[in-house]
Structure formats: structure tokens, C-alpha cells
Amino acid sequence: MASQVVEAHRAAAAIVRGDDAACRKKSVEALEELGLPTGILPLEDLEEFGYNREAGFMWLVQRKKKEHTFKKVKQTVSYATEVTAFVEPGKLKKIVGVKTKELFIWLSVVEVYVEASAPGKVTFKTGAAGLSETFDAAAFALGE
Numbered sequence: 001m002a003s004q005v006v007e008a009h010r011a012a013a014a015i016v017r018g019d020d021a022a023c024r025k026k027s028v029e030a031l032e033e034l035g036l037p038t039g040i041l042p043l044e045d046l047e048e049f050g051y052n053r054e055a056g057f058m059w060l061v062q063r064k065k066k067e068h069t070f071k072k073v074k075q076t077v078s079y080a081t082e083v084t085a086f087v088e089p090g091k092l093k094k095i096v097g098v099k100t101k102e103l104f105i106w107l108s109v110v111e112v113y114v115e116a117s118a119p120g121k122v123t124f125k126t127g128a129a130g131l132s133e134t135f136d137a138a139a140f141a142l143g144e
Helices: 004-009 020-034
Strands: 014-017 046-052 057-062 066-070 075-088 091-102 105-113 121-126 132-136
Touching: 004 046, 004 057, 004 075, 014 020, 020 046, 020 057, 020 075, 091 121
Parallel strands: none
Antiparallel strands: 014 046, 046 057, 057 075, 066 075, 075 091, 091 105, 105 121, 121 132
């Protein structure tokens, strides 16, 4: 069931439903358009992708929660069944549904961005005291 935030943005959104490959293709296109690494949302069994350009809001719904380890940077990330974010060029903000494992605790990722002055780097910001970590963007390329 989609959240209330998604419902509020559904009317003006471009939505793809039911076809995992089509949803994945649209999500990759949106990340490319925003200038973000195309592999930062390596979700599977997608049921829905929505993008409200006017509001700068996108969401993805997958059948089940997924954990993914980005091998090049040794980071494990957990993706809930619903991932939402407000978007602007080079940035996903107010992210819901994404957590990263640091030592033995899971921290919510609230922002991901690529600065224009450093396009080869991507920064992940957590909600815990505003901690952030910057990595080589190539580690988050599609298929990594």
C-alpha cells in the first residue's frame, strides 16, 4: 500500500506499474536525468515507479525489502519495500526507506548528492547527527 506522501503526488506523476524491467528502466533514466549514479537504487522485483517532475518527487515500490552490498566501497545498504525521495539536479533529499549499515547499527540515509564541483564523487548523508560520507561515484554505477 502506497504511503500518504506518495498518494499526495500521484495525480501529476508519470507512473509505470507491474513490469519490473520497465520500472527499472524509468528509474535509471530519472537518475541519469538528475546527474546521479545510476546504480544507487539497485532494486529488484519493482512493482511501481513514479516521478512527479512538477513537485520534484519520485518513488519506487518493490515486492520485498532488499539488502545490497556495494563491493567497491564495502557498504551494505537496505532498501524498504517503498523508497521515496524529493529530487533536484544532483540530489535526492528527504529520502525514506534507505538505510546503511555502519559497524553494527543501521542508519537512515536522508540525502544523496553529487556536487557540481566534484562530479566524480557522491555523498551520502545520514539522519544521525548529520553524518556524511563521500565515495567515488563509479562504485555506484549500474551493475556494480
